[in-house]
């Protein structure tokens with residue numbers, strides 16, 4: 001869709017607001033062109049000593065009345081128009097937000113956060129201006145132009161009118177050339193603003209790392225270089241915009257010179273009255289607004305077009321993950337992977353190859369293996385963040401793609417390696433998936449996740465603010481808050497992705513024992529534990545060892561020890577390490 005199609009569609013939907021604003025603008029334009037005529041009439045009346053006393057006062061009163069009416073109508077159309085344009089900004093932001101929330105991780109791997117933020121703010125504003133101010137200024141400018149020209153040529157003197165218009169084609173040519181430069185300059189300016197945003201976002205998120213590495217100064221100078229760069233582009237755009245004004249000034253200057261020369265001659269020839277010449281020069285002055293409006297509209301439209309060219313690909317990008325699922329999530333579903341293979345976009349090597357596994361309701365699966373073996377990837381396929389290239393993921397016998405995506409995700413409580421805490425209280429962070437949960441329920445899951453005592457020691461207990469604007473929790477505390485959050489969701493499948501890596505062995509054992517007890521009380525709940533520490537999975541019903549994306553060993557703890565492969569070697573090594581630590 002082009003910007004013009006977007007504008008046309010929007011105007012059609014909000015035609016009432018636009019029509020009301022247009023009627024008000026038309027009234028303003030008519031009153032505006034009436035004023036010079038009235039002034040000319042008064043001047044001629046005074047020159048001929050016709051207008052005096054009360055009659056003069058009445059004529060002047062009409063002028064003041066017209067001025068007042070123009071003022072009120074101007075306020076009126078702006079109110080109408082901004083309400084409509086604001087509506088478009090709101091719609092675009094909501095569409096952008098919804099589109100982004102529907103996208104899968106592959107989309108975010110391509111798009112930079114700073115860019116997306118710039119799109120939602122700066123670029124939407126630019127489109128909003130094009131749809132609001134630009135459109136009505138174009139209408140107002142054209143109408144005023146037509147009326148003023150009609151009054152000049154038909155109402156005063158057509159020869160004078162045509163002569164004064166001679167310099168205008170030159171101005172049109174200048175405008176056309178300037179608008180091309182304005183478009184390029186705005187495009188560059190919006191892109192550089194995005195880059196600046198991205199840098200600000202990166203360095204604020206990583207400010208501690210930058211400081212720790214002594215890189216704060218370097219990041220600062222990079223930022224100032226980017227800010228200069230963005231400022232320079234915006235300045236260049238403004239400089240080109242500023243070129244509209246001299247073009248208008250020069251054209252009008254020439255037109256006034258022609259009007260006064262020819263008009264003076266016509267007055268001398270007694271073909272024109274002084275009052276008419278006064279009206280005519282006032283009309284020339286009234287041409288300033290339509291000329292400026294043309295420059296302004298062109299620059300707003302160019303800015304809008306540049307912004308729309310950046311927004312449109314994101315708004316219309318195909319979803320990196322389609323949600324065509326119609327089925328509900330089967331209850332107490334077993335999980336089955338049939339010969340599943342998967343590669344990340346642009347990766348040269350497959351992250352998973354020919355994976356087959358089955359997990360029955362209520363069972364625990366342990367997933368272990370060296371770093372980069374594909375453990376997290378396997379969980380991400382279960383969550384349908386990505387689609388397998390080959391093979392099938394089945395839940396209760398139904399292919400995952402046929403289940404409604406939100407139902408599928410709600411059936412799984414996933415605790416990622418680095419859980420995210422929102423800027424909210426701890427209680428709200430735990431109750432994320434079930435905001436209606438009572439405080440007692442929140443505390444109960446916090447106990448199960450062995451984080452209740454830690455929370456009580458915080459300044460405001462469960463009401464303590466965490467996340468970016470609150471207190472900083474340790475890595476282990478964050479992990480346990482995330483586990484509590486997952487438990488409260490009561491999803492039948494719990495996925496722990498190395499989610500106990502930052503807690504000590506004692507606490508880990510305590511949490512795993514709680515989880516086992518919980519599953520005994522609530523039959524049918526399954527658990528997948530990804531871990532580096534093998535003690536985390538030793539009690540699992542089934543343990544799978546992944547290496548280079550393939551299953552290299554599988555069985556129970558005892559079976560794998562007996563097998564004498566990677567698992568047995570790693571177990572011996574970790575036991576030895578533990579005994580050295582204990583000693």
Ligand SMILES: Nc1ncnc2c1ncn2[C@@H]1O[C@H](COP(=O)(O)OP(=O)(O)OP(=O)(O)O)[C@@H](O)[C@H]1O
Pocket residue numbers: 109344345347351369370371372373374375376377378498
């Ligand atoms: N978003 C991604 N894009 C491209 N490649 C990726 C992406 N995420 C992971 N990979 C690659 O896929 C492979 C498997 O990664 P994965 O994170 O699943 O391993 P893992 O076994 O969970 O590792 P760890 O134990 O270190 O968490 C690795 O080679 C990794 O580099």
